[in-house]
Amino acid sequence: MASLDINQVSKIYAGGNKAVNSVDITIQDGEFIVLVGPSGCGKSTLLRMVAGLEEISEGEVKIGGRTVNTIEPAERDIAMVFQNYALYPHMTVRQNLEYGLKNRNTPRADIDARVAEAARMLEIDQYLDRKPRALSGGQRQRVAMGRAIVRQPAAFLFDEPLSNLDAKLRVSMRGEIKRLQRRLGTTSIYVTHDQLEAMTLADRLVVLNGGRIEQIGAPLEVYHQPASTFVASFIGSPAMNLVQGELHGNRLAVGPSLLTLGGHAPTSGEVTVGLRAEDLRVASSDEEGLQFRLDYVEELGSQRLVHGHVGDQALTASMALDVALADEMKLAIDPRRLHFFARDTGKRIHAPGTAPASQPSVMEVA
Amino acid sequence: MAYVAPSPRFLPWLTRKPRPKVFAEGAKRVQFSSPVLPYLFLAPQLAVIFIFFYWPSVQAVSSSFYIEDPFGFGSTFVGMSNYTDVLTSAQYRGIALFTVVFTALVTLFSLSIGLLLGVKADAVIRGSSAYKTMLISVYAIAAPVAALIGMMFFDQHIGPFVEVASWFGWDMRVGLSYSDTAFAMIVVAVWKQVPYNFIFFLSGLQSVPVSVREAAAIDCKSGFRRFWTVTLPLLAPTAFFLLIINVTYSLFDTFGIIDVMVKDKAANNPITLVYKVYEDGFRGNDLGSSSAQSVILMIVVFVLTIFQFRFVERRIHYT
Incomplete structure (x- = not known):
């Protein structure tokens, strides 16, 4: 658990195209931040820069006070949940959960305890010996979350984790993510294009447009006092x-x-x-x-x-x-x-x- | 019949991808207006398989029980003696042993070099298409031409490889020394097959979902370990396919290379079983023995293919 600092971060592609433009966000320990905006606004790019999957062109990302710009993703102490789950298809659910811990030389007893705890929390105990392809979309998403939880990282990064689920499941998973995050108290960044998801999950919303921040604020504050016509037209249905x-x-x-x-x-x-x-x-x-x-x-x-x-x-x-x-x-x-x-x-x-x-x-x- | 069909196609029920448990969402059921129509569509392919694979195989089996007059005037039924002659011959066993070693080495090296190049080319970002084209283009060279070029590499007078070997005090005599010829044969056979494996490994690597690799990058800091635990298992279907193709290639399709390397050379050069089939049948005009040998080869391939599907494929995860 840690605070997270995004300092004047930009992503500049070849040709000078700025996908993310001097973004500043200070995230408190345990806060749930939602990055929201239309497609192409740079929200995923920003998240991937925090994760280390995308190089940071300008600026600085700090996790728990440590600058991580040049640090490998595996050593940033973050866990990520992907849109299409990105489970290892050749491993059972248990192996999927264990993989990140094994590679960090976590003691066996510790691994077993954490996997059991996460599986109980997410109600996936009975699927532990199945392969991902034998699971439904919602179950896969739980496994993907379990893989993040067992790591006990400084921060969770969610990249549109619910977009592949049907509407009903999305609502229930949304509640579950909120509940889990409250319970674990882990700093989280969540990317979505769905303003309703953003409103219901966030402690604070970051509305992005064209690589720039339009507004940062609590959901109701953003709803009642939109900082621009863009935010006004984007938030609320x-x-x-x-x-x-x-x-x-x-x-x-x-x-x-x-x-x-x-x-x-x-x-x-x-x-x-x-x-x-x-x-x-x-x-x-x-x-x-x-x-x-x-x-x-x-x-x-x-x-x-x-x-x-x-x-x-x-x-x-x-x-x-x-x-x-x-x-x-x-x-x-x-x-x-x-x-x-x-x-x-x-x-x-x-x-x-x-x-x-x-x-x-x-x-x-x- | 000399040259046994190299393709595992003569075992169609074995080569079918055995994954009927999970139905692909895209699978469509086509309804034909007449029940005869689908068979009509299949007919050309079935005809090709029958004429070029089954019929010659039956011919080979039947003539393996006869001794044929070298000038084709008549044949005598001799039962199993063609087989017993072959199997008790020390020369045949020597060639069989060389074939095993040759096949194992060619398969091992062409697969591993192909994989290495595939992984490296996959990681290249700038100018990748130039690399890929250059690596693939070798495959466009016909086997005898490749062998010819290979021979020139190993030529006694102008071959650069011979020259390089001589720097290390290796007096290479391809075509005269058994082991030197074997070495050259393996090098050329591997060189010829690497691009094929490269293409398949590269496309296999590119079909590993990016997000899975990224998830692995977050879960495991060692790139080498990630490769072994995530990428390689996901490449296993490709690797298994290539294993079968490469074994068949080493056993049969290296014929052209061997032919160029040992034809009109001293008699003590290494050859593989399929070349022996050709030599006995078309040089020695001993069609009976040649047929018996090709039937033995057929059985070997049959057993090998069953073994591969039963024991190797079981460990493979198809996504």
Whole structure:
């Protein structure tokens, strides 16, 4: 167990292409960090650089205070869980679990104890003498986790470990990973492109885009105060509505509609306005709101997603089942629930006096 | 019949990959409109197998029980005496012993050198295709040509190998000295077969999943140990296939090399069993004995193949 420092790390490929660009992350001992972003954002590359499977072009990675840039993967004291499990197909489950320990000359009694413990924890005791090909996807994934657990490493690295599982299994494995990590208290970095997985697992989220960090923060902080339009559209399902609007004094114009902000306007002029679908509600007749033209409705069972337009801009609202819908509606929103982003940079514009209290964990990338 | 079919194809039920326990997801069941149609599709291949493998084999077995007149005027049934003559001959046993040594050495060296080159070429990142092409191109050389080039390497007057050997005080006389000829024969036979093994080992190595190798890199710091415990076991199906191919190659396909090396040379040169079959049958015109020898070879290959599938393949994991 150890802290982990990623210091100004870059990955530069031949031709000067930067897959990872000056990334800084400080990970506390025992923390569960999730790297999330669309494919090609450099999250896997970053993880592989920590693991030592990819060379670090610039910067420094420290595990437990020790710089590991030039140290072999096997000597970095990390264990990795791969997307396609990467079990040794010619070895039984037991041999798979033992392999890393044997190569480190762990005493036999110790190996047996650790394997038994991990197998019990993951409920794979009855498969120990089977070969991986005789196991289902979920069982293989458990073995892959077991292989990491028995090593008792300083850090776990997970590279999209659940992507190959079906949806139902993914949810249960997700819970299990969280539970195991809590119990073992091992520092973990988890890579995923699934924002829901990221939200549910992380102590802190790192949202990556184009090799740069967009935002670091606790899941709810990232959800409620996205640092940029990218984060706003990536985190949360349905994605946050982003519409073009204009601020004048304390009034916001979106298409044909006008909203009064009650003194909350952080800036003036053209802005991108973010509205969460669940913050929108049908306005009462004397209230001001957005003139919404309904296109179609998605039934989700517990609620419904209402898709339509304000002016010529698409908007999605989440409604309770008992709300009466009409083709033309007026949607209201609490002005404090509005998010403003600069039109040019996409960066969040903080309302005066509402800047996030936990500033240290939100890092703006240079 | 002199030249027994070298391919294990004359045992089709043995060479089929025995992995029916796990059904591949991609396996498709094709329905034919007429039950005759699949047999029609198979017919050309079956005809080839029958005409070129089974029929000659039957011919060989039948003529091994006869003594044939050298000029083809008639033949006499002699029962097993062709076999007993061959098996009691000290010369035949000597050639058999050389064949065993030759086959073992050629297989061992061509497999291990092929594997070594495959592993090294797999690790090369820059200019790898140039290396691969150069290593593979040797395989395009026909056996007699390879033997001819090999002979020139070992030529008494211009051969560079002879020259190199002389620096170490080795007066190499290929074609005259039994052991020197054997040495040259093995070197050329290995040289000819290495590229073939190289191609297969290289493609085998490249089909080992990258993530498995990476997992091993995290689990084990010694590259050598990783190779022995992870890479090599995953290469075993390839290696097993090559083992069979190389044994058959050493036994039969080295014919061209041996022919070029020992033809018109002194009589005490080493030859293998298949060359003896040819010599007795086509030089000595003793078709009966030649047939008996080729039947013996057939039985040897048959037993060898069964042995390989029963005992070696059991230890192999097919992914």
